[in-house]
Amino acid sequence: MTIHAKNVETATASESGTEVFIPLNKLKKSPRNARKTPHSEAIIEAYAASIAAKGILQNLVVEPELDGEGTETGFYLVSIGEGRRLAQLLRVKRKQIKKTELVRCVIDTVNDAHEISLDENITREAMHPADQFEAFRRLNEKRGWGAEEIAARFGVTAHVVRQRLRLGSVSPRLMQVYRDGDLTLDQLMAFAITEDHARQEQVFDNLTYNRDPYMIRRQLTQTHVAAADRRAILIGAEAYIEAGGMIIRDLFSDDRGGFYDDAALLDRMVIEKLQAVAEAVRQAEGWTWADVHIDYPHAHGLRRTYPQPMALSEEDEVAYAMAFDEFNRLTEEWNSAEELPDDVNQHFGKLEAEIERIDALRHAYDPDVIARGGVFVVLSHDGTARIERGFVRAEDDRPETEVQQAGDGYTINGDGEIIEDGIGPDRDGDSDDEAEDGGKPLSDLLVRDLTAYRTLGLRLALGEQPDMALIAVTHTLAAQAFYEAAEAHCLEIRPTSTYLAGHADGIEDTAAAKALADRHAGWAADMPGDVADLWGFIAALDHASVMALFAHCASLTVNAVKQPWERKPRTHQTADRLAAALALDMTAHWSPTVRTYLGRITKAHILAAVCEAVSDEAADRLVSLRKQPMAEAAEQLIAGTGWLPALLRTTEPAALGGPRDITGEAAPGTDEPRGVDLERQGETDMAAPDSGGMAEEVEPVHIAAE
DSSP: OEEOGGGGGGOOTTOTTOEEEEEGGGEEEOTTOSOOSOOOHHHHHHHHHHHHHHOOOSOEEEEEEEOTTSOEEEEEEEEEOHHHHHHHHHHHHTTSSOTTOEEEEEEOOSSOHHHHHHHHHHSOOOOOHHHHHHHHHHHHHHSOOOHHHHHHHHTSOHHHHHHHHHHHTSOHHHHHHHHTTSSOHHHHHHHTTOOOHHHHHHHHHTOOSOOOHHHHHHHHTTTSEETTSHHHHHHOHHHHHHTTOOEEOOTTSOOTTOEESOHHHHHHHHHHHHHHHHHHHHHHHTOSEEEEESSOOTTOOOEEOOOEEOOOOHHHHHHHHHHHHHHHHHHHHTTTOSSOOHHHHHHHHHHHHHHHHHHHTTEEOOHHHHHHOEEEEEEOTTSSEEEEEEEEOGGGOOOSOSSEEEETTEEEOTTSOEEESSOOSOSSOOOHHHHHOTTOOOOHHHHHHHHHHHHHHHHHHHHTOHHHHHHHHHHHHHHHHHSTTOOOOOSOOOOOOOOGGGTSTTGGGSHHHHHHHHHHHHHHHHSOSSGGGHHHHHHTSOHHHHHHHHHHHHHTTOOOOOOTTOOOHHHHHHHHHHHHHHTOOGGGTOOOOTTTTGGGSOHHHHHHHHHHHTOHHHHHTTTTSOHHHHHHHHHHHHTTSOOOOGGGOOOOOOOSSSOOOTTOOBOTTSSSBOSOOHHHHHHHTSOOTTTTTOOOOOOOOOOOOO
16 A cells, blocks of 8 residues: 555554655654665765656665654654665755655564664675676667766766776677676776777687786787877877777776777878978978888988088078077066066067077088988877988989099099009019109008008007097097998097897887987088098097097997897996996986886886885785786886886996906905006006106006907
8 A cells, every 4th residue: 555645644653564655854864774884975976866867766664753752753764775865865955856855665663674774785686797788788779878878867977887888898708708707807898998809709719827907908909009109199089080090998997098990091191191291391402302211211221411511691690690689688688587478478489480590501401412312201209200311322322533542653443442553563573674663653562561660650659649549539430420431540440339229129219319319410410521521620629529529429339238148247337337427317218117117027026116116005005906007007106206227227436536446356455446546547647747757657457358
């Protein structure tokens, strides 16, 4: 029997089991309710949304409130359904219903209120998550409800609905495996990164002992391109989608923009965009050709030239001076201002642009080089087009002269062969004919002997003039660093520069590699076009510039790469000492990310890194995570701490005042390594003012080559 609102006042406690409609403001929480922990805000929101869409589907169970004398007060205590009562109160607060809204209830005065409250929360089985995922998908497909509509009807966020819809679209075969307990929810979420059932099942069939979710995601996306990839940055999501591509989103983790599913389409779009840039550069600057590549073609084998210093026109000189003076005047005038007015800021921008424009005119390519050469347009590490100019192909390269004079009695033909002037059968003979022939060249043996003596003299003299030795060594290094196949040096020093891209993928597309390339290009732009003029160029530099060029050329030969098959402990010890002497700070060039480090080490190493960089407590919070989520969480925690793995750390440089030995072993009775005091060695190499120019003899240190 159901009693309507108008009759509720006549309902008595003896009428247990009666269904009645009771005003909301007549319902109270039962003090005997077994649930002591309050309902969460999220569940109350969900109840409210469900009731608003579908009404109260399950009656509240109540009992009359009695006063101290056992008389009914007119209020009812809710034994079962407290969450629904709170949801209705929330709707009253939002003015969706009135506080007198009728609520369908069942009166129960027979059963113990505490027991039935406990029974309702214990004696039930929640729906299997797989059934929930598929039910949401069915609402989406059969009724056409979108994520927002479903979210509104079930009191969850639209993002949660999208996640459940994505899980509901997993292959039915894998869903059944999940129901059977052979897949975890985390693994199922990893499979949901794609909706391709065939691909999901293929990856599942190929899984080995390692079923970590990150491994599943990696295999499902190994043919895709991450949104953080430089190719994706260049093209952009909007253009890629317009071209027919699709972006796969991982709704269960931070995918940083998703994954581009068609790598071939993306590569084609990158090439087309770079080709457009290349053609624009070629036409604007007049180059003969322009090639595009996604990666820089290091093995191109072409001769490269650089822009040469050019004199500015009188008009440009005047314009530069005016812009520079105006810039300095404004800087002085507004130096103390915290914020510049818009017009002043714009004026600064115009002056800077004018100064940069004129500065760019100070170096230019030879028109003949432009007429024969070309450019490479490649994709930079930051997703922008990188333009490398001044390359000349072998078929377009013309020798400067077909025949050059090589020295006394020798010429060089167009093929680079040295030809001796005159022909004679005897090289070191003393025939009368040769004696009478004043134009006959010296024999090869005699030339060799004489130049050997000259070499000995040069060695002795160069060793006595350190400043000139610096110029000679710098010339030797620069001739080989900036002029390909140029045998223009007489010091037998052969610099070798290891190709780092062969050891670390993508290293040459980093900001540090670009800075090194820019420094090299800056020097190359100042170099003379002909290697024969290089000596004069270096000799004319001031000491600081010579040292800077020497340092740059020497830096190109550094190799501290550790190969697994190499056994060069002293080499790596020297690299450590060099890093310490340079106070190398690798935090400026490298940071520990999932890609560069954390995703490539064990969980134990990840936890050790977090413990060292952050705290033991932070590491403890990650212990229960699987490897990929642990690596991702560790990346966020370590970011900004300046932490580096041991291989990249720089130790404090050792003082040079104590005795040092190349072996690094300590001398007996001291903590200092034994050997030669390097600082004192440097001092005694120079003659004391009162010693008559003679320096104290120091026993030389002999270092055997490895």
